[in-house]
Structure formats: structure tokens, C-alpha cells
Amino acid sequence: MRQRRPSRAIVLDRDGTLMHNCHYCRDPEQVQLLPGVSAALGWLSGAGYRLVVVTNQSGVARGHVSERQLARVHERLRRILVAEGIPLEAIYYCPHHPEGSRSGYAEHCLCRKPEPGLLLRAAFECGFALAASWFVGDILADVEAGNRAGCRTVLLDLGTEPRPETALQTPAYVARNLPHAARLILAADGRSRRKVEPLPLAALDRPCLTQGVLRPGDPSPIPTAQWVTQAALEGAQ
Numbered sequence: 001m002r003q004r005r006p007s008r009a010i011v012l013d014r015d016g017t018l019m020h021n022c023h024y025c026r027d028p029e030q031v032q033l034l035p036g037v038s039a040a041l042g043w044l045s046g047a048g049y050r051l052v053v054v055t056n057q058s059g060v061a062r063g064h065v066s067e068r069q070l071a072r073v074h075e076r077l078r079r080i081l082v083a084e085g086i087p088l089e090a091i092y093y094c095p096h097h098p099e100g101s102r103s104g105y106a107e108h109c110l111c112r113k114p115e116p117g118l119l120l121r122a123a124f125e126c127g128f129a130l131a132a133s134w135f136v137g138d139i140l141a142d143v144e145a146g147n148r149a150g151c152r153t154v155l156l157d158l159g160t161e162p163r164p165e166t167a168l169q170t171p172a173y174v175a176r177n178l179p180h181a182a183r184l185i186l187a188a189d190g191r192s193r194r195k196v197e198p199l200p201l202a203a204l205d206r207p208c209l210t211q212g213v214l215r216p217g218d219p220s221p222i223p224t225a226q227w228v229t230q231a232a233l234e235g236a237q
């Protein structure tokens, strides 16, 4: 008899959630996991959650990244994680943008977050239950996509997002980083008895950081700086 796979998944945004934000990353050498990511994914995978990535890559529509380059970037991400013993089941991306310059990609689509299309497709193709799953991302569009798809959601606070004004944009939890999010998820689903507190929504009531003007390929200054501080905090607990 074929073994049934668990129906729960952690769906993850890519940039600013798993890897350092890089403006339209097209070089596999620029793939760099954020601190604590492999540990957090290891806990989640060990608790029986399948791991899937859902990411907006409008750089394709804008002509900054080819799908071939994107495939190499994703292969590198997958290999880095496999080397850490973490199986990534699938990576889904939206290559579209209504203001794109490449024909065939410059369109309004149903897969660019905050639309839930990619999540729905991932759940259908991989065969996991959205209601038993979580979506983790670093911007409110991630939260909205996850909520619209019927997942529970966690917002990683990189300092860039305001407090949400609608229920659709409101996450179940705000977390400092992925290890913090993983602990919140494991506790909420009764898979860990370790006590863990989310950040309050009020933590988002402060001036939002912006990354300024970047060229394609530039690393984003914000999450890097934030995460160094957050990783230090995480380690100090």
C-alpha cells in the first residue's frame, strides 16, 4: 500500500523569508539563506509539514531575469537546502506583472500575490490541505494571499510593513524571523509544548523602512540589517 503523505504544508515566500532579499536576483551565487532558516525548516519538516515555496518574480515580466536564470537560482536554493537535509517539495513562481515589458508576461494574472492562485495551484498539484497549512511571508501581500487561499498566516516583521487595515491582510501571528514563526506554528498545532509569544500587531505601528532605489541584482539593505539584529536576539533567548 502506498504511504499517504501528510496533508499539511508550510508554504513559504522566497525573498526576505528564506533568502536575503536581492533586487531581481538572477545569479545563483547571490542565493544566501537568512540566519536560522535551515534550522527552522528542519523543525517543521521533522514535524511532518511539507515545504513549498510560492514567490512573485515580476523581474521576468520586466525583462530583468529570464526563466532560465530563475531556474538556476531555484536549483541553487534547492541544493543548499538539500545539503542541510531539508527537502523542498516544489517552487512555484509568478513571472507576470501588468507593467512588464515582455510580451506574454505583461498581464494581470491570478497568480501574483496577493492573488491566491499560486497557493491554490500548489495545494492542488502537491495534494495538501490549505486549511491544515500555513503561509509565511514578509509582506502584507503574502498574508493576504495566504488568507484568501484559506491558510493560516504568519508575517515576518522585517520592518517594512505597516499595521494591516483589513482582516484579509491580518496574519494569525507576527514573528521576528522564521525560527520564531516555526515555534509559533508548532505550538499552535499542538506539536510543541514550548511556550512562545508572537509579536503584538502593535509592533508594526512605527515608520516603515523602505529599501530605496536599487538596480537589478543589488542586495536589499533592509532585511540584511534587520536579520543580523534579529538573529542576535534569537540566539540570546
Ligand SMILES: [Mg+2]
Binding pocket: 013, 014, 015, 016, 017, 137, 138, 139
Ligand atoms: Mg518576500
Ligand SMILES: [Zn+2]
Binding pocket: 094, 095, 096, 109, 110, 111, 112
Ligand atoms: Zn502571475
